[in-house]
Amino acid sequence: MSTLGISATAININSASKTRRTPVVGYTPLKISAGQSIGRFVIDKKIGQGGFGEVWRAKDQLGRFFALKFDHLQAECDFDQEAAAFEQIQANGGHATIISFLGKEKDGDLSYRIFEYVQRENLLSHLGGVVEAEGRGLSFTQSLTYLRQIAGGVQFLHGIGLLHNDLKPDNILIVDDRELKIIDFGAATPYPAGLYGGTPMFSSPEKLFMHQIDRRSDIFSLGIIFYYMLTREHPFASQTIADTKAVANIQSGKISLGLYSLPKEIRSLVSRLLAHRPEDRFQTCDEMIRAIDHAIETAPKAETIWQAWMRKATRLAERLLYRFADLKQKYLHRKIG
Ligand SMILES: Nc1ncnc2c1ncn2[C@@H]1O[C@H](COP(=O)(O)OP(=O)(O)OP(=O)(O)O)[C@@H](O)[C@H]1O
Numbered sequence: 062m063s064t065l066g067i068s069a070t071a072i073n074i075n076s077a078s079k080t081r082r083t084p085v086v087g088y089t090p091l092k093i094s095a096g097q098s099i100g101r102f103v104i105d106k107k108i109g110q111g112g113f114g115e116v117w118r119a120k121d122q123l124g125r126f127f128a129l130k131f132d133h134l135q136a137e138c139d140f141d142q143e144a145a146a147f148e149q150i151q152a153n154g155g156h157a158t159i160i161s162f163l164g165k166e167k168d169g170d171l172s173y174r175i176f177e178y179v180q181r182e183n184l185l186s187h188l189g190g191v192v193e194a195e196g197r198g199l200s201f202t203q204s205l206t207y208l209r210q211i212a213g214g215v216q217f218l219h220g221i222g223l224l225h226n227d228l229k230p231d232n233i234l235i236v237d238d239r240e241l242k243i244i245d246f247g248a249a250t251p252y253p254a255g256l257y258g259g260t261p262m263f264s265s266p267e268k269l270f271m272h273q274i275d276r277r278s279d280i281f282s283l284g285i286i287f288y289y290m291l292t293r294e295h296p297f298a299s300q301t302i303a304d305t306k307a308v309a310n311i312q313s314g315k316i317s318l319g320l321y322s323l324p325k326e327i328r329s330l331v332s333r334l335l336a337h338r339p340e341d342r343f344q345t346c347d348e349m350i351r352a353i354d355h356a357i358e359t360a361p362k363a364e365t366i367w368q369a370w371m372r373k374a375t376r377l378a379e380r381l382l383y384r385f386a387d388l389k390q391k392y393l394h395r396k397i398g
Pocket residue numbers: 079108109110111112113114115116128130160176177178179180182183231232234244245246247
């Protein structure tokens with residue numbers, strides 16, 4: 062049960078770190094290295110390291126790559142929250158936007174979960190690395206396409222009675238411009254839930270306040286991801302995604318960058334996703350997806366928020382110039398007259 066979640070008092074709201082299970086303090090590092098054989102795999106390279114474990118790329122005898130996920134607390138793997146969630150997902154046929162889980166195996170004392178391997182990076186490193194020619198974030202079209210994809214996976218998940226409960230950019234893998242995969246179901250839980258987990262700065266206000274959470278909590282996290290794709294800024298933190306002020310701002314409902322700069326089709330979507338009170342948010346993924354589809358049809362195409370700002374600023378500057386020229390003319394006329 063200790064891997065199920067953290068006790069309510071264990072959430073450190075001032076920490077951007079993850080709190081979904083018992084914090085792993087003083088664990089013995091896993092002794093895994095490239096070239097090592099584990100079960101039917103040969104370990105290749107480390108591709109992820111969290112507070113709770115390590116993810117390694119490994120090859121099987123046919124030369125195919127897989128992602129193997131090892132928990133630091135190997136002894137606690139008797140109840141495996143992530144494997145349990147994936148068993149439920151598989152029993153319901155799985156979903157194209159959810160990473161394929163290929164089972165759990167053990168070699169000696171070492172147990173690990175096996176996943177399909179996704180070659181490209183996660184959304185966080187993609188946004189950290191991507192510097193678009195003329196813009197800060199992804200284009201409206203690309204951000205909406207990605208949001209629609211993730212929403213489809215989350216809709217499936219909610220439909221089988223689960224919350225992901227840790228939606229954030231590093232838990233989304235990019236396959237290509239149209240396809241994403243949701244990973245990391247270590248905090249997934251049936252809802253409504255009273256056991257918490259996930260990452261504070263991507264959590265809904267009700268989770269941070271330790272109220273009961275339901276589907277709307279995941280919807281709020283999707284709002285943060287969407288805003289981050291558009292602006293490359295966390296909506297509740299002014300400078301950087303690591304800004305821990307975000308947590309206090311989420312609790313008070315203070316969006317740091319404001320919504321005024323977004324085109325109105327996108328602005329209404331973001332404000333429903335990030336509404337402070339769950340009652341003011343989209344209540345279900347169906348409702349959210351209808352709004353995303355509407356925004357896809359109506360929002361400016363292939364433009365970044367930066368380009369939209371520039372367009373607005375140019376229009377404003379032009380108007381001011383005309384006004385100034387007009388005033389000058391009137392002044393000269395009056396002087397001559
Ligand atoms: N199937 C996969 N294919 C490719 N890369 C993966 C895969 N699974 C995980 N990774 C990489 O490993 C990182 C960590 O994976 P995951 O989120 O499942 O582990 P975690 O221990 O929960 O990490 P954290 O505590 O940081 O959230 C991901 O952000 C991703 O970059």
